[in-house]
Amino acid sequence: MSDLFTDPSPDPSTQLIHHPYVPPAGFETVTTAVHKASTVIFPSVAALRNRDWKHKSGYTYGLHGTPTTFTLEARIATLEGGKYCTLVPSGLAAVTLVDMALLKAGDEVLIPDNAYGPNKAFAQGELAGWAISLQFYDAMNPADLAAKLNARTRLVWLEAPGSITLEFPDLTALVATVRAHNQTPGQAHPLGVITALDNTWGAGLAFNAFTLGVDLSMQALTKYPSGGADVLMGSVVTNNEALHHLIHLCHMRVGFGISGNDAELVLRGLNTMALRYAAQDAATRQLAAWLANQPQIAVVLHPALPGSPGHAEWQRDCTGAACLFSAVFKPDLSQTQIDHFCDSLKLFRLGYSWAGPMSLCVPYDVPAIRTTPWPHQGGLVRFSVGLEAVADLQADLAQALMAMQYSKG
Known part of the structure; x- marks a missing residue:
């Protein structure tokens, strides 16, 4: 029997799938190459077993990243002033990913009353159905946030400015309020109460969210990073490796993925x-x-x-x-x-x-x-x-x- 690797099959259907040609290295352009994949090919069983998708040290499956999406994640992290970025199919998906990764039955989330409507709706619908409680607070009044923080609070959403009505909150005071709560006796969770900012308006350009002390910054990349009104995408960025690990694992389990073509459009939009x-x-x-x-x-x-x-x-x-x-x-x-x-x-x-x-x-x-x-x-x-x-x-x-x-x- 002939060996397909030394004596290729004459059948064109096999030749076209297993063609030996590899283009020469050294091709460099302004734009990032678009890699599309569900299946990723491994050179050996050992490589298949040893590659680590959790730390982006190699490629395992399309949902876990390609060179195109890894490049976009690195650039969005830099834009936001963070270290770790996770990409999702929309801005709302970024909100829901944070909620699902950090909240469980019996927890509570606090959301500004002037926040993005679908953020509030997800909490009132799905989160309530999962026995996760919700309180709205006045983003322009840190004392109102302080009064509503309690032993069940796990996550506080921030938004600057407020959706539709565009009130700009005192982010420093709101973050300080959460940090003070985290120092109170009985705060048992190792990560404390997490602050997550919807930074779509600021886009990483108007201010640095992490300089102001937030734990997570999410964006609808649909807006400024894309700029073309033709892409849906979101991101979640953090400097905290443990927090990123929680986000990243949930991202894998819920199966969020983005296409190479959409990543290409956002990468192009970042240039301008x-x-x-x-x-x-x-x-x-x-x-x-x-x-x-x-x-x-x-x-x-x-x-x-x-x-x-x-x-x-x-x-x-x-x-x-x-x-x-x-x-x-x-x-x-x-x-x-x-x-x-x-x-x-x-x-x-x-x-x-x-x-x-x-x-x-x-x-x-x-x-x-x-x-x-x-x-x-x-x-x-x-x-x-x-x-x-x-x-x-x-x-x-x-x-x-x-x-x-x-x-x-």
Whole structure:
């Protein structure tokens, strides 16, 4: 019988699968090569048995990483100022991975009342069904967090700024509150209460989460790192090896994976991320300041605007701001008129997410998604500023405000 390794089969189906050609080494480009895999080939049984996926010392299976995903993880860790990164299929998957890795029946999680809605919904749904309790706290009041920390608290979520309403909390004070609790007698868990920050808005550029003392920083890479409005991905970063081990093991057990093509798009987006962040930041501040002076608007919420909740904390901790601002309309304008304003916009399109090239807007009913009182009476619209010319976006807002004035309430 012929040996396929010394005397190849004449059958093309076998030749094409077991072809001996290996391209020459030394090919180097600006972009990272895209490796796609479910199966990874081992050179020997010994290699199959000895490779360690837990510490990324080798490749074992597509879900556990490829050269492409390892490269992206290393770059996201550097962006965040951390050491260890785990990639997941979406920002929400990053939230749920943290919850599942750190919480068990009988534990409690504390979430800001102004946090990302799906974070709250997962806790109210799945976590509650797993006998994990939940309390919402006021992110702008560290004393409220202190009062709600208890012996069952295992995880405290932070978000800067708050989703939709963009209050910027005193992260240093909130982290210090958790650390003080961890020093109280009876805190038996070796890792104490963990702080996890949703850092999608800061994106690793506006501030360093680990300098401010958080334990975990997660992002929806869907937003700024991608930048193209065409990828769903999330990340969880930490400096703590024991904490990373818990995240990494849970990641393996739940089977989260990302595609090589999606990793390629995020790697490409990272090259221009700082430029896009700065450009959208500048445009957003200009539009927010202009809209704040329009007679139909009660208040504009943006951390860089004086008077916006948490402006002093943003000024202390941050070097930049993202592409989001929210406008609260005066209470004499009906929701029908506000909806007509949104429908009248030409460049700002109606759609969720943000940090892509196209400007977006979404109206929200804030009291319906809060447990704490909302101080404003008028309807709110959140804007995401894209990469269009600022003058064109301002003209679009102006014509939509004019159209709203002439609409029937």
